[in-house]
Amino acid sequence: MAKKSAHVSETPATQFLRQHGVSFSEHVYDYVEHGGTAESSRQLGVAESEVIKTLVMQDERAQPLIVLMHGDKQVSTKNLARQIGAKSVEPCKPEVAQRHSGYQVGGTSPFGLKKPMPVYVEATALLLPRICINGGRRGYLVGIAPLVLTELLAATPVNCAL
Numbered sequence: 001m002a003k004k005s006a007h008v009s010e011t012p013a014t015q016f017l018r019q020h021g022v023s024f025s026e027h028v029y030d031y032v033e034h035g036g037t038a039e040s041s042r043q044l045g046v047a048e049s050e051v052i053k054t055l056v057m058q059d060e061r062a063q064p065l066i067v068l069m070h071g072d073k074q075v076s077t078k079n080l081a082r083q084i085g086a087k088s089v090e091p092c093k094p095e096v097a098q099r100h101s102g103y104q105v106g107g108t109s110p111f112g113l114k115k116p117m118p119v120y121v122e123a124t125a126l127l128l129p130r131i132c133i134n135g136g137r138r139g140y141l142v143g144i145a146p147l148v149l150t151e152l153l154a155a156t157p158v159n160c161a162l
Contacts, residue, residue: 011136012102012112017144020152024142027132031106031139037071040141044132048072051141052125052133054108056097056117059086064100066110068121068133068149073161080160084120107138110153121149123157 017024029043041048051071058064059081069075081089091097094105102114110119110133125131126146135142149155 011109011140012114013109013134013136014112014142016112017142017148022144022148022152024135024144026135027141027143029139029141033106040132040139041071044141046132050128050131052121052131052146054101054110054134056092056101056108057089058092058096059084060088064092064096064115064117065089066101066113066117066119067158067160068110068119068125068155070122070125070161073122076160076162080120080158083158083160084118084156103134103136104138107134107136107140109134109136109142110149110155112136119149119153119155120158120160121146121155122161123159124161126150126157 027044029040032039037048037051037053041051048071052068053071055067057067067075077089101108128146131146132141132143
């Protein structure tokens with residue numbers, strides 16, 4: 001069955017990108033529960049390393065932060081904590097992540113967050129010519145230049161991929 005490239009309604013993420021004059025492409029796929037970036041990259045025909053996942057984590061004081069990581073990599077929380085000056089870092093529980101970001105888990109975007117949080121990006125993601133990152137809803141990615149992450153979100157590059 002052919003996919004409809006129907007107009008995707010605005011999300012806080014796409015509103016944020018448009019307000020800041022960022023050009024982006026829209027990529028809709030069939031969301032699969034627990035399919036992750038392997039599923040989105042397969043459906044969209046994009047290398048999984050170019051699909052950047054948005055992870056909501058917290059430090060030892062329960063202060064939230066965002067980590068942007070290649071889809072085919074994991075975050076070394078020990079290395080991340082060391083680089084950001086925290087004692088420890090751990091993923092937020094889904095309901096806590098949703099409360100901080102304003103997005104449903106599986107549809108979290110680093111753009112248009114409910115509350116401001118520090119953003120960290122795996123440094124090698126910034127070397128890619130283009131990335132796909134969640135556009136604010138499940139089954140919806142936007143294609144952008146990776147420099148948007150540092151220029152618009154003031155994302156701090158880190159080396160914490162496993």
